[in-house]
Amino acid sequence: MKKLLGASIPLLAALVAFFFGAIMLVALGASPWEGLTSLASGAFGSGDRIAATLVKATPLILVGAGISIAFRTSVVNIGGEGQIVAGALLSTMVALAIPDVPRILLVPIVMVAGLVGGAIAGAIPGALKAYASVNEILSTIMLNIIMLQFMNFLLRGPLIDPLEVEAGTRIPQTARLSDNAALPTLVSGSRLHLGVVIALLAAVAAWAMLWRTPLGFRLRAVGHSPAAARSAGIKVERHITYALAISGSLGGLAGAILVFGSESQRMVTDGSTAGFTGSAGFNGIVTALFGGLHPLWTIPSAVLFGGLLTGATNLQRALQVPAALAVALNGIVVIFVVSSNRVRSRLEELLQARSEFKNSSGGDGPSADVDSLIEEVEHA
């Protein structure tokens, strides 16, 4: 029963979000039914649409899985945006430096560069939290701002396409990157590329790491009770750093996939982080919460939110409703998921299903007590 309630929260959250979405559509003078159908057909209406949705879901899966790992270790990672940018920048620089390496090697190399870039951007706030007691919520947000300015600096200066300088247009973007680094497409003529598969594998790896390896056990032990973990001989500080580094590395991988899965095959900035990341660093938080902070459940959750994002661009085209609607709805989903704790505990009392509490094997189904997990994290 407990599990059933736990699984019903995301569904309820989706319903509430749709309800608010419908209200907003009416307020904007559009028919909610037309809105919903245009959203759905935009997201899943054709092969191309499904491919676009899966491509949009890719960074969400990665960031979401990473955020799940951080949360399970009692660390809040709001730095997805900066970690994506860090991974993208490092992998771009690697591709610019060694463009002639054969594709079979260069693709894995740039992906690893993405992982490393993100890991560095994650390890900094991780180490600051572990060894200098700096609140990681604030430091990850500050790193988002720092990475944005760093990206703008590099793309307007040292990494700018020489052709842009020659032409005097100075559009802040890199030169076209080596074709040897491009992620191969899975279906010819489609935008669906290998990045989707990499993200799925990474989510499975994140799950296996958390629940099937000694490292994962130690991370979760730290997340559950740092004091108990310490007395069991676990190096708490080091594992907090690991958690944010691993979490960040998945964001960095997402950044590399964004660059090398893009049609333009270059890194471009419009001056904002969201212009490059599509806000995947923040939307990944929504995805992770919606998936019960479980790397595997993050996958369907990411497909849903990826669909919302691609559907929203269709909504903009068909009904002139700005795609920013999707961002607002994401906020509502977060608020609903985290505030459902009290509502749910009331329901539980009614159902007297308190007996089988504390059974969080994590192997099956989203964790039934996401909110209590979040609370534990924030009070740690």
Add this chain to the structure above:
Amino acid sequence: MSDFFTVSVLVSVFASGIRLATPYLLASLGETIGQRSGVLNLGVDGIMLLAAFGAYYTALKTDNLWLAVLVALLVGLMVGVVYGLITVSLHAAQGISGIGIFLFGLGFSDLLFQVWVGTPLPVPHKLPKLSIPGLGSIPNIGEALFQHNLMTYGAFMLVPAVMFLLQKTTFGMNVRAVGENPQAADSLGVSVGRTRFMAILLGSSAAGLAGAALVLQGGIFQANLTNGLGFIAIAIVYFGAWRPLGAMAGSLLYGMVNATVVQLKVQGTIPRSASDLASMAPAVITILALVFLAGRVKAPAALTKPFARH
């Protein structure tokens, strides 16, 4: 660099530093009250965006700045009610709820802007400068300190007001009590929920005013206008050691850093490409300050902990 250190440049940098400090100060003063009651509101940036749009749209349509500020205040208050219901009444985790508020504000303000305004137009009138009679005409000092807009004067006058509120009033004592030890406060008959709710309302109203100050000083709205300003305001509360005077010092620091960066860019002292690096300064300073102050200042003991009677 030589022509930065002239009296007229320094005076104008100082003056714009104080002006730019205004939104930081309003937001961090409000957040100080909230955090002293044990509530971390991470949604400040979202509230500022919503309120800034409200103020912008009102100013655009009515050209009435008083009304614009009032709308921003009410928007802040409304979001505060929602945030209070979520975190106080429903005991939700504060940090992530705040991120929800932030995302909602980010998306919704952009949505309304695109639907109702579309192309970015400046407001007919920005906040006017008001020279204080006598003081305003002192050479240099007058220009730096006494030729500002009403919101700037108001923000700085709020500093002693919030100090008085927290230290000398019953409400302020209750705020500090529920932030340090809610169980004890509760057993003495202080309503933890009501006190925190009030603190949240004050804080988010102040965030609303911060949004108004930001947009009415600049004169124009755009998506993500705040660019993380609300989050920096939260950091200012931390390294202001949860005190109004600390919040003022931190806000002035950010105002001055921003004004200096802008001036150096305008002068061309730093090359165009390096100005992006210079724009990192506020965030870098924040992290360094947090490292330096961690363990040296003590947070309210019950910060981020929802309270429920057992």
